[in-house]
Amino acid sequence: MNIVIIGCSAAGLSCLDTLCKISPQAHVTVISAERYSPYSRCLLTYYLGNMMTEQELTISTPSSYPASVRFILGQKAEKVDTRGKSVRLSNGMECEYDKLLIAVGADAVKPKYCDEEKRTFTLRYMDDAKKIAAKLKGKAVVSGGGFVGIKTAYGLLERKIKTEMVITSSYPLSMVLDESSASYIEKDLAQMGIGIITNDDIAEINLHQNDLKVCLSSGRVLESDFVVAGKGVKPQVDLARAAGIKVNEGISVDEYMETSVPDIFAAGDCCETVDLARNKVSLIGLWPVAVEQGYFAALNMSGNRSRYPGSIGMNSLKTKAFHLISAGILKGEPGLKVYEKQMFATKQFRRIAFRDDVPVGMAFYNCPEEAGLFVNLIKKAQPLLVRPQKVVNGDVSISDILKPL
Ligand SMILES: Cc1cc2nc3c(=O)[nH]c(=O)nc-3n(C[C@H](O)[C@H](O)[C@H](O)COP(=O)(O)OP(=O)(O)OC[C@H]3O[C@@H](n4cnc5c(N)ncnc54)[C@H](O)[C@@H]3O)c2cc1C
Known part of the structure; x- marks a missing residue:
């Protein structure tokens, strides 16, 4: 089977790595407009700040993959021919596919x-x-x-x-x-x-x-x-739209990460999927979410039918002075109730948003402990059996809430 992946960042790379494990017999071609080996985009500001080198940002190199994987770096996919099942590159090369993943991400506004x-x-x-x-x-x-x-x-x-x-x-x-x-x-x-x-x-x-x-x-x-x-991002949808693939704000995919055209999948910042906190289809635009989607795309492209459940937005901002972890939604949606505890003396706060007793968002400032556990509560849409204010106050530990009663 010939698999072509367009884009080699969080989503494309996760798809590739998963295919290498579960479908080693597949021939995979990875096309990237960038001339670099896959690197962590999230760490670019650390590179800019001289806190990390280019090498430290690099996630993997083409030479670390088996011969069945071909990397074409520094070339743009310009056209997808959905009838002939091929992709034309900026250097005129044609790559034929049985299954195609579009993982072209987003661009800065x-x-x-x-x-x-x-x-x-x-x-x-x-x-x-x-x-x-x-x-x-x-x-x-x-x-x-x-x-x-x-x-x-x-x-x-x-x-x-x-x-x-x-x-x-x-x-x-x-x-x-x-x-x-x-x-x-x-x-x-x-x-x-x-x-x-x-x-x-x-x-x-x-x-x-x-x-x-x-x-x-x-x-x-x-x-x-x-x-x-730094005025936000917009999903890259032109390639998909020109190929006749359904596009809303992002590329539209079903729960198996497949687009409106059979055998063409999409994952990452370029597509829209279910946001579990909002309970609707949205653009999420985050690294771990793109990784999850690339993983599910790989499963389905290789015939292991698996439903992608959706995800939630999460972000972490760490400087020498503070560490903010946020996830889900804290505002901008109807019916949200936000509980907060601010601790001026220690420069900490905990904010948690609920919809109908179900936690849907959090922002923890300088208190990273238990943030991960709370993200899980949001993902599972698990109603709290204690008063929310007790949780933000720290009167109840989140690990205790997760223990079976
Ligand atoms: C400075 C910065 C900091 C960030 N910090 C965080 C963070 O802290 N946490 C977090 O979760 N997320 C963060 N993000 C967002 C995160 O990087 C993205 O969500 C993630 O990279 C999305 O991965 P992706 O694979 O969908 O696409 P992208 O990373 O956008 O990569 C898409 C790739 O496809 C290539 N491409 C596009 N069109 C074509 C084409 N036609 N042919 C061939 N190749 C093509 C692009 O050149 C690119 O290499 C940050 C982003 C930036 C820029």
């Missing part, structure tokens, strides 16, 4: 002011990180107050770059936290030396005789040496 000529970048790929690293000096502006924006600012801080974050909302991580819990992060970022400008956005960027001026919507002008925009 590029605001209209993004222009590399004006030293304004996004950070999604290793090449982006290298371009930014080549410009590292003096002062930087990071736009966007989400996880990637904060991780980028932290990486730059580690390189002694004086960084200011410009965020549209009135506090960072506004998709996850409320104002009072976000104030913990704001204070910690400020103490580390990262400036935060809220309720503002970049309107335009002007380069005049090597001086970069970042003009904000408020009229304020920041002098900077370079800019990184």
